[in-house]
Amino acid sequence: MESSSRSNSQLRKALCQSNPEKGPVRSPSVIVIGGGIAGVAAARALHDASFQVILLEARDRLGGRIYTNYSFGFPVDLGASWLHGVCKQNPLAPLIGKLGLPLYRTSEENSVLYDHDLESYALFDMEGKQVPQELVTKVGKVFEAVLEEADKIRDEYTEDMTVKRAFSIVFERRPELKMDGLAHKVLQWYLCRMEGWFAADANTISLKCWDLEELLPGGHGLMVRGYLPVINTLAKGLDIRLGHRVTKVVRRYNEIKVTVEDGTTFVADAAIVSVPLGVLKANTIKFEPKLPDWKESAISDLGVGVENKIILQFEQVFWPNVEFLGVVAETTYECSYFLNLHKATGHSILVYMPAGQLAEDIEKLSDEAAANFAFTQLKKILPDASEPINFLVSRWGTDIDTLGSYSYDIVDKPSDLYEKLRIPIDNIFFAGEATSTSFPGSVHGAFATGVMAAEDCRMRVLERYGELNIFQPVLAVEPVSVPLLISRL
Numbered sequence: 001m002e003s004s005s006r007s008n009s010q011l012r013k014a015l016c017q018s019n020p021e022k023g024p025v026r027s028p029s030v031i032v033i034g035g036g037i038a039g040v041a042a043a044r045a046l047h048d049a050s051f052q053v054i055l056l057e058a059r060d061r062l063g064g065r066i067y068t069n070y071s072f073g074f075p076v077d078l079g080a081s082w083l084h085g086v087c088k089q090n091p092l093a094p095l096i097g098k099l100g101l102p103l104y105r106t107s108e109e110n111s112v113l114y115d116h117d118l119e120s121y122a123l124f125d126m127e128g129k130q131v132p133q134e135l136v137t138k139v140g141k142v143f144e145a146v147l148e149e150a151d152k153i154r155d156e157y158t159e160d161m162t163v164k165r166a167f168s169i170v171f172e173r174r175p176e177l178k179m180d181g182l183a184h185k186v187l188q189w190y191l192c193r194m195e196g197w198f199a200a201d202a203n204t205i206s207l208k209c210w211d212l213e214e215l216l217p218g219g220h221g222l223m224v225r226g227y228l229p230v231i232n233t234l235a236k237g238l239d240i241r242l243g244h245r246v247t248k249v250v251r252r253y254n255e256i257k258v259t260v261e262d263g264t265t266f267v268a269d270a271a272i273v274s275v276p277l278g279v280l281k282a283n284t285i286k287f288e289p290k291l292p293d294w295k296e297s298a299i300s301d302l303g304v305g306v307e308n309k310i311i312l313q314f315e316q317v318f319w320p321n322v323e324f325l326g327v328v329a330e331t332t333y334e335c336s337y338f339l340n341l342h343k344a345t346g347h348s349i350l351v352y353m354p355a356g357q358l359a360e361d362i363e364k365l366s367d368e369a370a371a372n373f374a375f376t377q378l379k380k381i382l383p384d385a386s387e388p389i390n391f392l393v394s395r396w397g398t399d400i401d402t403l404g405s406y407s408y409d410i411v412d413k414p415s416d417l418y419e420k421l422r423i424p425i426d427n428i429f430f431a432g433e434a435t436s437t438s439f440p441g442s443v444h445g446a447f448a449t450g451v452m453a454a455e456d457c458r459m460r461v462l463e464r465y466g467e468l469n470i471f472q473p474v475l476a477v478e479p480v481s482v483p484l485l486i487s488r489l
């Protein structure tokens with residue numbers, strides 16, 4: 001592996017290691033493109049298997065869609081913040097347990113609101129009147145019935161349709177599920193939370209592929225100290241080049257040449273591409289020869305949704321002591337919700353989380369205007385709210401190194417896109433949340449794909465060299481079982 005200024009043979013010699021039986025052998029080399037959880041996990045695993053690894057990351061930080069910001073003097077996540085599936089089976093549990101990172105559980109299993117249950121919620125209408133809890137619970141049951149009916153429609157119809165269309169059919173068939181007045185607004189709010197889970201509006205989500213992901217048991221837990229310690233631990237001791245945005249990947253039979261923005265090139269036996277689906281869609285990276293048609297189709301056919309976070313810091317807490325505040329409205333677009341981080345972390349923080357079209361529209365605003373928009377929503381429900389003293393705004397939809405928050409299935413596309421995105425092309429391997437068949441759109445899913453790509457890569461490179469026994473199998477995190485630290489107040 002080398003930069004363009006040094007010759008192949010010089011560096012190859014430098015990378016030699018000794019094998020007592022066969023004499024010196026060169027360490028296989030790999031370039032990992034992208035330093036999110038998938039890329040870092042892959043690099044860690046191959047480094048530990050004695051591969052020469054260079055990780056090229058476009059940004060001046062690691063983590064990608066894990067972005068723990070410390071500018072307030074304590075950790076706040078602008079990207080992922082929940083561990084979905086607080087259980088031993090979660091691929092990240094051994095590492096999180098070993099690091100002693102505390103989790104704050106916001107829902108038990110099978111919550112109708114995915115990552116939250118209704119135990120600690122306060123919903124308000126636009127006039128600031130709190131919705132009676134009995135109504136919230138009653139509409140929650142209706143929402144569950146709507147989901148069940150939509151599931152039946154999926155089985156009945158051979159053709160695909162949007163989830164929104166399926167809901168319309170449900171309401172035609174079961175008019176009693178259609179709500180009026182305040183109950184209608186609460187139902188819209190439930191739908192809005194469902195859209196938030198997919199980071200997309202119901203009028204784009206495929207009914208056929210909707211909600212098929214595997215949910216691990218144990219409910220959902222907020223990473224109280226932020227997700228970054230996980231990245232930092234995996235990245236320790238790796239050769240990481242920040243500020244290296246890859247523009248070209250040239251594939252030869254037994255060699256990969258990777259070029260970054262300033263023209264520097266790196267050569268290795270193989271590469272693992274772990275950039276986001278949005279970046280692959282934008283053709284930021286030119287592949288030579290071009291990727292096969294089936295791979296290109298998978299890249300264009302899988303959807304990428306947008307969810308953002310607007311973090312508002314206040315001098316002191318003036319809101320109810322609940323985990324979530326919601327604003328119900330006539331349409332899902334007008335509904336909103338705030339995560340109360342004070343419950344989990346003790347800091348006076350509310351996180352506004354728009355998704356889908358609303359998130360895209362808010363990205364057109366300046367940071368100040370976006371924070372003001374979020375604050376205006378809050379004022380609707382708490383008219384005496386004091387002004388925030390600080391704010392942070394994420395822009396995952398337009399950020400050139402992400403171009404979307406996470407993947408989801410759009411209507412009328414094949415159902416095997418995640419698998420197609422994962423399949424290697426010779427010595428180029430693919431990792432990242434959009435290559436996860438079991439847990440797409442999640443941190444643990446992305447992590448698992450990094451480990452899997454590393455193992456595929458190790459097998460392929462070493463088989464070619466006939467040196468399969470020399471290098472250790474890939475195991476990114478030792479399976480030590482330290483219990484997770486879980487709380488709920």
Ligand SMILES: Cc1cc2nc3c(=O)[nH]c(=O)nc-3n(C[C@H](O)[C@H](O)[C@H](O)COP(=O)(O)OP(=O)(O)OC[C@H]3O[C@@H](n4cnc5c(N)ncnc54)[C@H](O)[C@@H]3O)c2cc1C
Binds near residue numbers: 081405
């Ligand atoms: C707002 C938001 C909230 C979320 N909430 C949760 C949650 O609570 N729980 C959960 O499990 N998941 C959540 N997710 C999803 C989760 O963050 C992702 O699934 C996961 O972090 C993706 O990891 P990755 O390694 O696949 O991609 P990324 O983290 O995006 O990593 C890809 C890396 O590639 C780099 N890159 C891009 N282009 C290039 C290039 N040309 N050259 C070199 N490097 C490049 C990027 O800078 C980035 O570092 C959330 C995501 C968002 C946006």
